[in-house]
Amino acid sequence: MSDHYEVGRRIALLRKEKCYTQEKISALLNVTPQAVSKWEQGNALPDTLLLPLLAKLLDTSIDYLLTGDSFAGKTGPYDGEYQKEGYYWGMEPSQLALQILEHLQNEAAGRRLLDLGSGEGRDAVFFAKHGFQVDALEVSAPGAEKIRRYSQLSNYTVNVIQADMIGYQLSGAYDVIYSHGSLQFLPLTQRQKHFDQYKQRTRGGGLNAHLIFVEKPFVTPAPDWERNEFFYQSGELSRYYHDWEILQCGEKIIDCNSAGIAHRHAVNCIIARKADV
Numbered sequence: 129m130s131d132h133y134e135v136g137r138r139i140a141l142l143r144k145e146k147c148y149t150q151e152k153i154s155a156l157l158n159v160t161p162q163a164v165s166k167w168e169q170g171n172a173l174p175d176t177l178l179l180p181l182l183a184k185l186l187d188t189s190i191d192y193l194l195t196g197d198s199f200a201g202k203t204g205p206y207d208g209e210y211q212k213e214g215y216y217w218g219m220e221p222s223q224l225a226l227q228i229l230e231h232l233q234n235e236a237a238g239r240r241l242l243d244l245g246s247g248e249g250r251d252a253v254f255f256a257k258h259g260f261q262v263d264a265l266e267v268s269a270p271g272a273e274k275i276r277r278y279s280q281l282s283n284y285t286v287n288v289i290q291a292d293m294i295g296y297q298l299s300g301a302y303d304v305i306y307s308h309g310s311l312q313f314l315p316l317t318q319r320q321k322h323f324d325q326y327k328q329r330t331r332g333g334g335l336n337a338h339l340i341f342v343e344k345p346f347v348t349p350a351p352d353w354e355r356n357e358f359f360y361q362s363g364e365l366s367r368y369y370h371d372w373e374i375l376q377c378g379e380k381i382i383d384c385n386s387a388g389i390a391h392r393h394a395v396n397c398i399i400a401r402k403a404d405v
């Protein structure tokens with residue numbers, strides 16, 4: 129019974145986030161509104177055959193709906209860290225997030241921004257606070273849950289999409305597509321097509337901004353570097369944006385203490401603008 133209750137609670141939470149009514153879900157799934165209400169109250173579980181479509185409508189996975197965890201989206205140490213009380217990456221926005229605002233001269237109101245691999249939402253909430261309409265895409269279920277909580281606590285609305293960015297089809301156009309320390313999870317063979325999509329899904333005059341990790345022979349890989357993370361080469365990031373105006377692009381070495389062990393990263397930050405035609 130308590131499992132049914134938890135499943136129902138997740139369905140209700142995700143449904144409300146997407147601003148769907150129970151009637152809307154019932155119409156899309158071809159069931160009665162009473163059935164949806166029963167699921168949400170923990171009095172029944174959705175039929176197995178309905179789960180794939182229900183998960184799709186709620187922008188989540190079947191395993192997350194049923195268990196609160198995401199097996200496909202296991203992301204190294206992050207799931208465990210994100211389940212702890214504190215904020216693994218802190219609550220302060222990154223420097224790159226601050227720089228985006230400077231480039232837009234603080235005129236963010238109503239602009240649509242996508243944050244790829246948003247962790248626990250420090251940048252997503254910061255952007256929302258400054259008036260962006262934010263989509264925060266994060267594969268880790270506990271991470272996505274933490275962003276939702278942070279967004280609710282702070283009263284700045286963030287639309288959380290719990291999904292794998294690999295192969296994720298973006299919908300609509302964004303003013304800013306942003307990532308901070310997450311695009312190393314794109315497999316080498318798929319990078320070009322993902323950057324092509326990010327560029328294509330950006331409005332004229334819009335920005336793409338990324339911080340990525342660069343391979344340097346004199347920087348030892350971080351202790352928590354995983355097998356599904358792939359370094360970039362120096363200069364690679366600016367090549368993806370060769371036909372955009374590069375507002376800022378530079379490499380630096382930064383200190384990091386993730387996994388509780390002091391180490392360094394070589395990073396490349398870029399802010400590029402699409403021509404306004």
Ligand SMILES: C[S@@+](CC[C@H](N)C(=O)[O-])C[C@H]1O[C@@H](n2cnc3c(N)ncnc32)[C@H](O)[C@@H]1O
Nearest residue numbers: 203217245246247267268292293308309310313
């Ligand atoms: C280094 S953390 C950075 C988090 C956040 N951008 C920040 O700076 O606080 C990388 C994030 O990417 C997420 N991630 C990893 N693989 C992903 C994927 N395939 N799709 C979406 N997010 C992913 C991880 O779960 C993690 O939260």
